[in-house]
Amino acid sequence: MSERVFLKGNEAIARAALAAGMRCYFGYPITPQNDIPELLSAELPKAGGEFVQAESEVAAANMLLGAAACGVRAMTTSSSPGISLMQEAISYMAGSELPGVIVNMNRGGPGLGDIGPSQGDYYQSTRGGGHGDYRTLVLAPGTVQEAYDLTMLAFDLAFHYRNPVIVLGDAILGQMKEPVTPHAPARTADPEAASWCLEGAVGRPGRIIKSLFLEDGALAGQNTRLAAKYQAMEAEIRAEQFLVEDAELVVVAYGSIGRIAKSTVRKLRNAGHRVGLVRPITLFPFPSAMLRALADQGKRFLTIEHNLGQMVDDVRLAIRTVADSAFHGHLPGNLPTPNDFEAPILAALGADH
């Protein structure tokens, strides 16, 4: 299993899901993630699983809900407009405490937008997205290896918390090819699901999986339980720190943009500028405490995103001031290079640099 293979980000996600013991996959075609269902349509049945091309993303996400209710590892993948259609089921899954993996290879929006990379779905992913008071764990890979690792992890976390988990990539990551070291997952099944999943009520009272809580105080009780769960998810916070110790300016960027920004930071370091990088890997829960600690050391911040400014809100909430926090948004339609970020970083460092 340790031989390195050359994979596209999308292929890495599909292969990780297979290795993680995924039993059911439901999807609907949309660029730029079609390699995932294409690969799985061939490979999943061979592995004894079920592949369904649904009639819509609405249906795909609800199929995911049904499979999740049976306690099996299941996944759907899509891109932005499709993810909007899935929000109904994701809200119901959160309300019903069902585990499922949803991959969003973010493309440009709003509306039909374009098919190029974007980070426009940050709010939608981290704020619940659908109706109601809920959260999903959001994992944002920056490399193809990470796409593999985090997809695999997503299944474990979904079952551990009985909650939907979103893997948020983008068109760059999906189409980029890199060497990946496939590996065995920590686990491929979730035996604890046997205590709640639907299997037919054999010699016991029927189990009900629902998100309707009409009795007095019942929804309050459920939402209190959910709140505690979202709090507990803080144990999963992950972020990469790069050259931050003596940095004056910390660039905060995630996913593909985080990786491109890292190249810029490395280059500017070599030129003597005291700049570092924090790359959040979990977007919910957000590495607020880490950023806050850096703010307490007097560092300044520049958030770089492939949108008009979304994660920057979380950065500013974390450091609790907007004065020292700049933002640079890269607009959709083209692929940024490390050079594109040089000027904004230098500007944030101060004109004299």
Place this chain on the structure above:
Amino acid sequence: MQEIRVTNYPEVLVDRPTHYCPGCQHGIAHRLVAEALTDLGVVDKTIAVSSIGCSVFLYNYLNLDTVEAPHGRAPAVATGVKRARPDAVVFTYQGDGDLASIGMAEIMHCANRGERVTVIFVNNTVYGMTGGQMAPTTLVGQKTTTCPGGRCLEREGAPIRMSEIIASLGGTTYCERVAVNTVKNVLGAKKAIRKAFQYQLDGKGFSFVEVLATCPTNWRMTPVAANERVATEMIPYFPLGTFKDIAATEGA
């Protein structure tokens, strides 16, 4: 008043008064499902998918493993359940607003794929739970809170006949429309529901039973008058009978 139980009932039916209005026939449909599952001996391996509408509380009355689906999505949820547990008996229980309006896409494709699930479709020509608005099955001339002058063919289109549509789809193996307004019709409905589950057990594919039912509350009728309306107005437009039976056409 002392309660006297006049008849037996299958164990899977929970001994609890329902929340349905007097004269509502959801209760009869529940009981027929309970009897069919019991007769076939599959209660222990059945998974129900409850939908949105007055019947969302199906799980309060049937002691089964159940998952609740978003409005109209029960056939998609059932697809996920059946793919995850191919050996389970899986059914959805849906009203006409749920199945024929918001969930039209899901039901058509579930049937067309030939998912090995059973759908119990309770058609009462109105949105019950939300207070009596027009449904896709509301009859021409029928007054509802959103067509107060009566459904108008030119403005709102013709009431949709779901059984006829479902029967035309490739994956459907059994499709029948029944009513529960007379003893004879109840017995016919019981047979149909049982047969629909039997087809699933035989791995035949998608099976569908449409149950014409009353909603006295939103029809603004007494239970007796509502029951009569089934015969005088509903059955003429929604004829009872078998619309598809793959075994019959196979000559099996």
